[in-house]
Amino acid sequence: MANLRGLQEGIVNSQIWKSVFRVGIPNTNRKRVLAVLGSLILHLHPVKVRRSGVRMSYTWCMGGTSFFLFLVETVTGLLLMFYYRPTIEYAFTDIMDLREQAPFGIMREMHRWGAHAMVIAVWLHMFRVFMTGSYKPPREFNWNVGVILLVLTLLLSFTGYLLPWDQLAIWAITVGSSMARASPGAGNEGPMSGLVKLGDIRLIHAGDDARFALIGGRSIGAATLLRFYVLHCVVIPLAAGFLMAIHFWRVRKDGGISGPL
Amino acid sequence: MTFIKDFINVLSAGSISFTLLTSIFALIVYFNLLGGRIKAVGGMAFIGLGVFMLLMGIFVPPLLYLGIAYLLILFALARLGGRLWDTKVGLRLFVIGGLAFGLSMLDPNFFLIAAKPDNVPIVAMIFLLGFFTWVALRKAYLNDTQIAVGGIPWEKTESDEKLFTWPDLVYTELLCMILLTIVMIVWSVVLRAPLEEAANPTSSPNPAKAPWYFLGLQEMLVYFDPWLAGVVLPTLIIVGLMAIPYIDTNPKGNGYYSFRERKWEIGVFLYGFLVLWSFLIITGTFLRGPNWNFFGPFEFWDPNKLVPLVNVDLSELMWVKVLGTSLPKLWIIREIFGLGLIGAYLGLPPVMAAGPFRRFYNKMGAARYYVGAYLFLIMMSLPIKMVLRWLFNLKYILHIQEIFFNV
Ligand code: HEM
Ligand code: HEM
Numbered sequence: 001m002a003n004l005r006g007l008q009e010g011i012v013n014s015q016i017w018k019s020v021f022r023v024g025i026p027n028t029n030r031k032r033v034l035a036v037l038g039s040l041i042l043h044l045h046p047v048k049v050r051r052s053g054v055r056m057s058y059t060w061c062m063g064g065t066s067f068f069l070f071l072v073e074t075v076t077g078l079l080l081m082f083y084y085r086p087t088i089e090y091a092f093t094d095i096m097d098l099r100e101q102a103p104f105g106i107m108r109e110m111h112r113w114g115a116h117a118m119v120i121a122v123w124l125h126m127f128r129v130f131m132t133g134s135y136k137p138p139r140e141f142n143w144n145v146g147v148i149l150l151v152l153t154l155l156l157s158f159t160g161y162l163l164p165w166d167q168l169a170i171w172a173i174t175v176g177s178s179m180a181r182a183s184p185g186a187g188n189e190g191p192m193s194g195l196v197k198l199g200d201i202r203l204i205h206a207g208d209d210a211r212f213a214l215i216g217g218r219s220i221g222a223a224t225l226l227r228f229y230v231l232h233c234v235v236i237p238l239a240a241g242f243l244m245a246i247h248f249w250r251v252r253k254d255g256g257i258s259g260p261l
Numbered sequence: 262m263t264f265i266k267d268f269i270n271v272l273s274a275g276s277i278s279f280t281l282l283t284s285i286f287a288l289i290v291y292f293n294l295l296g297g298r299i300k301a302v303g304g305m306a307f308i309g310l311g312v313f314m315l316l317m318g319i320f321v322p323p324l325l326y327l328g329i330a331y332l333l334i335l336f337a338l339a340r341l342g343g344r345l346w347d348t349k350v351g352l353r354l355f356v357i358g359g360l361a362f363g364l365s366m367l368d369p370n371f372f373l374i375a376a377k378p379d380n381v382p383i384v385a386m387i388f389l390l391g392f393f394t395w396v397a398l399r400k401a402y403l404n405d406t407q408i409a410v411g412g413i414p415w416e417k418t419e420s421d422e423k424l425f426t427w428p429d430l431v432y433t434e435l436l437c438m439i440l441l442t443i444v445m446i447v448w449s450v451v452l453r454a455p456l457e458e459a460a461n462p463t464s465s466p467n468p469a470k471a472p473w474y475f476l477g478l479q480e481m482l483v484y485f486d487p488w489l490a491g492v493v494l495p496t497l498i499i500v501g502l503m504a505i506p507y508i509d510t511n512p513k514g515n516g517y518y519s520f521r522e523r524k525w526e527i528g529v530f531l532y533g534f535l536v537l538w539s540f541l542i543i544t545g546t547f548l549r550g551p552n553w554n555f556f557g558p559f560e561f562w563d564p565n566k567l568v569p570l571v572n573v574d575l576s577e578l579m580w581v582k583v584l585g586t587s588l589p590k591l592w593i594i595r596e597i598f599g600l601g602l603i604g605a606y607l608g609l610p611p612v613m614a615a616g617p618f619r620r621f622y623n624k625m626g627a628a629r630y631y632v633g634a635y636l637f638l639i640m641m642s643l644p645i646k647m648v649l650r651w652l653f654n655l656k657y658i659l660h661i662q663e664i665f666f667n668v
Contacts, residue, residue, distance in 0.1 A: 032425045045430060048423035052416040054430050057400070060393060061437045068438055072445060092459040099456065109449035116382035117445070119474050124393055130505075130530055131397040133514040133523065140506035147502045154474055161472050167457040167464075168379075175479065176471040179491025182665075190488050191666040219462060258516040259420035260413075 044248055046256055053257030058132070062125035066153075067244065069118040073156075074237060076111040084163070086229035088222045091165035115157045122153050134258040142250040145243055152240045159232035162225065170220050173228075177220070180211035187211060266368065270557025271326045273548055275483075276651040282536055283644070284310070284331055285338075290528060292338045293345040294402060294520050299336075307335055343406070346399035358391065368559050374547055378455045383473055383546050390539055394531075400518035401527075408519070416517040467551045467564060476545030477538055483553070484646045486667045494639070498538075501636045505530075508633040510625060533640055572656035575599045592661050599659035603668065606642075610634035 011017055012024045026035040036042045052058055083098045085091065098108055126146065129135060135143035162173045181187045185196060188209040196203045206218050216223030251257065272278055288307060291297040298304055311332040318325025344350055362384075365371045375384055404414040424430070471479050481490035505526075513522040520527055548555055550562035573582075579598045580588050589595045610631055614622040622630045649655040659668040 026427050029425065032427045035427045036425075042426070042431065045426045047426055049426055049430055050420050051422040051424050052419040054424055054433060055419075056433065056437075057396070058416065060396075061433075064434055064437060065441060068441055088460075095456060106446070106449040109452065109454045110445055112454040113382065113448050113452070114445060116379075116473075120382065120386050120389065124389065126502075127393060127534065128397070130534075131401070131527070132516060132518055134516060135506040136509070136512070136515040137506070143506050144503050147499060150502075151499060157474065158472055164456060165460045167460060167466055168455060170460040170462065171466055171469040172472050174465075175469050176475055179478070179487050182487035183492045184488050187488070187492075189665060190492070191664055194664060221462075260417040260517045261515065 044252075046252060050257055050259045052259050059257065060124060060128050062121055062128055066118060066121045066125050069114050069121055070240065070244070072114045073111060073118060076107045076114065077233065077237075079107045080111055081233060086163065086225050088165065088225060091163065091225060095164045095166075111160075115160060119153060119157055122150050126150060132258060139250075139254045139258065142247060142254055145247045145250065149240060149243050149247060152236055152243065156232060156236045156240065159228040159236065162220070162228045163232065165225065173215075173224070174220055177211060177215050180214050181206075181209065183210040266557075266559040268326060270559055271323050272330055273557045274323065274555060275544060275548075275647070277323055277327045278544070279536075279540070279644075279647060281327060281330060281334075282540055283532075285334055286532060286536060288335055288338050289345070289398075290524075292342060294398065294405075295524075296343065299339045304339065308332070311335060343402060346395075346402045351395055351399065354395075355388075355392070358388070365558065370561050371558050374558075374562075378452055379473065380546060381452060383543070386539075387543060390535065394535065397518060398520065401520040404517060404519050405521045408522070414517040414519065420516070468549060468553055470545070470549075473542065473546050476549075477541035479553075480541040480545040480549070481643065484643065484650060486665075488665070489668065494643070497636065497639055501640065504632060504636060508625075508629050508636075510629065529637065529640075537640070537643060572650070572654045574657045574660045575602070575655060576660060578653065578655070592663055596659055596661060599657070599668070602658055606638065607635075609638065 008025075018024075021035075022038045023031045023034045026032045033047050036045060036047050080098070083102065084094045095108070098105060129143065129146065158173070158176060162169045181189045183190045183193075185192045186204065186209060187193060188204050188206045188211075190204075190210075193204040193209070194202060206212065212218065215221075216227045272281065284307075291303055291307065292299075299308070311328055314324050314328030314331060318328050338345065341350060362375075366375060374380060400415070404416075407414060470476060478490055478495060481494065484490070485494070509526050511523060511526065513519070547558060550556040551564040551566070552568075554566050554568050556562055556566075575598055576588060576595050580586055580595070593600075613634070614630060618630075625633070646655075646658075649658075657667045659666065661667065
């Protein structure tokens, strides 16, 4: 025991350790403050928090769980990108290979289950925020940031669903995107779209309506796959990451985790 | 056993399960949250409703099942009252739910759907939703009883005290992350991600389903055209969510669980979130088979199941069936009843503002009142259309195919 303690102290007092973590073991209040302030990641948190807010039974940990699952998705998603080419020739066979060949191949599993879990976690987080009335002033704006994050989470999951390019994927996206055809005024089968005319020529048709813009063609095809891939792996994660930064910042600036006034 | 399975199959039909769930929702609010009693006017009204269902059951047999289930649940909830939120009772409910699920898994038809890899998370979601709804309402109930006797909500006793982030918060987070990592790894090892045959644009599966979180919208397609179910309503759900903090001006219940201080807000939100959103997803996932026909949880998904198409438009119902003439040619005359009905519905907020809701109108101001009222009416248009469909086989209230405008 004494040896272990000695070892620990040796490590914590070494120059290497000290160069990384400025404070040693945070065993005094001063060091606890410094530990949080001195770390980029920890300083997402304030130095001190409401006792009621720390309780799992208050936040259900669901905001943090959503964030953690987002990180899991990013890591596993990047690993998948090493194996996966978003073209009609390769997409499906790459996933097959991944399934059959990759050693310790649970990345795809983790990515897929993580995606489902993240959607559920974000819903439960929203549910908690509603039930504690935490959207009320001064947190109205952060609730709105949250709603956009919810939409982005759904879009991430939706665009990812197409990527394996199997029957499940293309038909789910076919069903999901066929709605755009019915957008009022902008889809070729939507109400009032027939009224958008230049002389006798209908301006909204299957070759230029809202659905065409979404999937890059008249039906799900190579263009859709590439489009969804770029959206899924670059555009939406960046947007979501950016909004999460704002979300977390605002949790702090709105007075920390909510509690009775 | 088969009797119980048949009973549940009948109860799951959209018209029955939706009605049952909506009434359970009202029962819990009345008996378990607001402390209503059976011997009061409200309790008697609830029992009357059950008796009415039983009587109607003479003409429409499934309603007999509905009436029985409803009354059983009514008496159980009324007996429990506030004790529904005791940990012991909650635990028992979960064990019962888990057992019921476990037993159901023995049925091959049930197993086939519930154990589909992509459906496993949704099964988990049902239990999580049940659990967290119970937790939130339990905490609200406990705080409400405190406040009722002049006390303070539990959160208030602790909220002025501050703890150091290190170690109190970071260790909780660490624990959370470790647990979650274990769950994710075990889940990924045990359950393989699905992969079907390579995409084939010429052969569509039956049923073709959207990703599960959009199945509520796909389910709405049964009742509304795509432009409403797929475009306008989803947009309004998002707009509605974003509007919540600006419409709700009640300063109470900020930062602690409570029900009585926010009855209407919580009632409306929970109804939308649990009954309209989650329940429709669950229906769309587990109870919709080939051709999007309804199948009970223990029913075989028969692709040849025939469901007669008997839905009629309001215009046909009124002109042909009631007035006994033919449909007028001009759409504005043909659709006069639908236009009138929708006009009356949308005319409600200003009328109510002048009458019974004057108090709300004055308190909220015009902008808040109208935005809130119309969002609420649009949300309620879904259950209203569902009930009209079940009662009258009503297809469209307004059917202007000339411009694809059908409601
Ligand atoms: C935060 C949320 C994310 C969600 C909800 C999500 C969701 C999904 C889903 C549902 C799939 C289909 C999985 C499957 O069928 O196996 C998928 C596939 C994929 N995702 Fe993500 N994803 C997210 C983030 C990311 C990120 C950040 C990246 C990369 C930087 C990424 C890269 C990929 C790749 C390459 C695939 C195709 C491989 C496959 O289908 O197994 N994802 N994603
Ligand atoms: C990807 C999605 C999201 C992530 C990663 C996220 C993350 C977080 C985290 C870590 C917190 C700190 C408190 C807690 O854990 O409960 C928080 C608070 C909050 N979130 Fe989110 N959130 C997300 C989505 C949402 C959504 C969908 C909403 C609402 C519609 C929302 C509204 C809020 C509000 C109002 C707070 C302040 C709560 C308080 O002070 O009690 N967030 N969020």
